[in-house]
Amino acid sequence: MSTHHPGTRAPAPEDAKAQLRTSIRKARLHRSERxxxxxxxxxxxxxxALPExxxxxxxxxxASRTHEPGTLPLIEALHERGVRILVPRLGDGLQRGWxxxxxxxxxIERAPGRPPEPSGEFLPPDAIGDAQVVVVPALAVDxxxxxxxxGGGWYDRALEGLDPRVPIVALTFAAEFRGPDELALPRESHDVGVHRVITPEGTTALTA
Known part of the structure; x- marks a missing residue:
């Protein structure tokens, strides 16, 4: 049954997103380090296990922060295979690159609250074009x-010019994935969709 009442409006997408971010971040705090x-x-x-x-x-x-879906075991495994791994990096003047x-x-975490970053050569934003798969963080996926x-829009800007054949894979926790029978997430025109979501339970192909 609808919960909408006459004279009320659904929250704007940016407001709905802000509310979701707050609740999901709070929920993530309850997981132990182990x-x-x-x-x-x-x-x-x-x-x-992905063929790509x-x-x-x-x-x-x-590079994951403490309460995000962890990527350091993945990064190290790829590194041991000899795969080149592009990690997001802030350059001079907060220039975004890799x-x-x-x-x-x-x-190294170079500033409080920022994700860990490598110290090697700063590569420009278009270096992402070398990647054959892009693994991105997500608070939720539908x-x-x-x-x-x-909320910063960093990945949406970084992915805009990506070859559409390159799979974008989002990592979340199981409760943060909304299936086809659940309420869709708010979406704005600048939001870049993902092709797959991976939770600890498995992989789901999506219609980005």
Whole structure:
């Protein structure tokens, strides 16, 4: 039954997104470090099983912060295979770009609240064009490929010019994926859809 009342309006997409971000971030705080590590290993195994990953020699992967779906086991596994890994990086004047992963000891949190970053050569935004798969963070994903990001729009801008044949893979926790029978996420014109969502439980192809 509808919960809409005459004279009321549904929240604007940006307001609805802000509310969702707050609730999801709060929920993520309740996982223990041990549990986060277990889930990161499960995510790693699902990503490594993707056919496109098996064949790739260059992949872009975000370096996860504490309560995000963990990527460090995945990054290290790809590195051990000899895959080039593009990690998001802030340059001078907060210019957005990439750097190549060179080892776990090289990933450093350079400012409070920022994701860990490599220290190697700063690569421009269009370096993402070398990636054959792009793994992105998400607070939530729905069955149409809509991704709820952190709110800065960084990945949406980075992915705009990406070859449409390159799969964009979002990582979330199971409760953060909304299936076809659930309410869709708010989506704005600048939001770039994803092709697959991977949770610790498995992989789902989407209609981005």
């Amino acid at each position: 549990r986060r590590a277990e889930l990161a290993e499960q995510l790693r195994d699902h990503v490594l 990953i098996v064949q790739a020699d260059c992949v872009s992967v975000y 750097s190549l992963y060179q080892g776990a000891e090289d990933l 069955s149409t490929g809509t991704r709820l990001g952190q």
